[in-house]
Amino acid sequence: MSVYEHITEFAGLPVVDFLSDDIEEERYQKARRHAGADGARVEPDDGAYAAALADPGSVAWRLRVSSYDPQEPFEEYFARFLAEVDTARVGALVIGCWGESYEVDASVPRDLLVGNAGRFPALRALFLGEYLAEEAEISWIQQTDVTPLLAAFPALRELTVRGGERLEFPATGHEALASLTVQTGGLPGEAVAGILASDLPALERLELWFGVEDYGGTTTVETLEPLLSGKVFPSLRHLGPRNSPWGDDLVRALAGAPVLRRIRVLDLSGHVLRDEGGRVLASAPAFRGLERLVLRYHFLSEPVMAELRAALAGVDLDLSGPEEPDAYKDEVYYYPEVTE
DSSP: OOSSSOOSEETTEEEEEOOOHHHHHHHHHHHHHTOOTTOOOOOOOOHHHHHHHHSGGGSEEEEOOOSSSOSSOHHHHHHHHHHHSOGGGOOEEEEOOOSOTTTOOTHHHHHHHHHTGGGOTTOOEEEEOOOOTTTOOGGGOBOOBOHHHHHHOTTOOEEEEEOOBTOBOOSOBOSSOOEEEEEOSBOOHHHHHHHHTSBOTTOOEEEEEOBOGGGTOOOOTGGGHHHHTTOSOTTOOEEEEEOOSOHHHHHHHHHTOGGGGTOSEEEOTTSOOOHHHHHHHHHOGGGGGOSEEEOOSBOOOHHHHHHHHHHTTTSEEEOOOBOOOEEETTEEEOOOSOOO
16 A cells, blocks of 8 residues: 555455535646647546445545645535535445645544544445545654544454554454554654554454654554453454554564464564564464465565565565665664655
């Protein structure tokens, strides 16, 4: 899931924008860029939009306004969505830009959703904060306490949150949530502690992007002890502890972690993972029981990658995206994939 391009699918459904003047202008400008050689205007195809209005449950609806001086404030745009779409049939929502990220935090869309929860009885999947980097860097997104959304939607199955600034996740309970993803360039340790203290018996998939301390990332390997011990989330099968500067330390902790006994897919993408950590992955028996191991974006050498392929021959192994550290004068710098 990229922070540079809008997602085209969410919760297994194609994503369709609920139109606004801002989006219409964006679509028009994009169509102009793809005009024929004669420069003639190319109108966007509205067939998919008409089909979505006719069957609102067949798509994931994306709600977003401009990040700079929107022509229609998000509150008015949301009210129009309620008036024009049969929201009782909407199963998936993607909440994108709700305004200038420095000035408007996620409590605006959160409170609109919570206050109108009765209008969304079929909602099962929610993405809060799909800002692109050109709208706001991930570290600029002002989040909020997201747990009122879980209280308001007890049947929610999937929650994705982007942005770590002001993010809160006090310990809570939810019977239905099966997938939780938190994407940040700096994930507060308090939020992680709250997640790990929550009662989420149905949780099968957990993905956390930790980021760096410069952007609020205070999570450490020690913060993850309740997770690594296997004492929480009994249904967990897909684990994605991603995007940190301490990938080697995390791998060492995972090598003896009881939680790996029930994990089928382990996604370690985006870490500063070097040869030291790679050799642990190759030598520790715990990783050989995985069905899939994702190491996309890493700092492993070719010899260590060869060791991994040989040692984990029975595992679906993704070693794509090898990186080189930055060098300046006599210093070498390693960075996780997503920071600012």
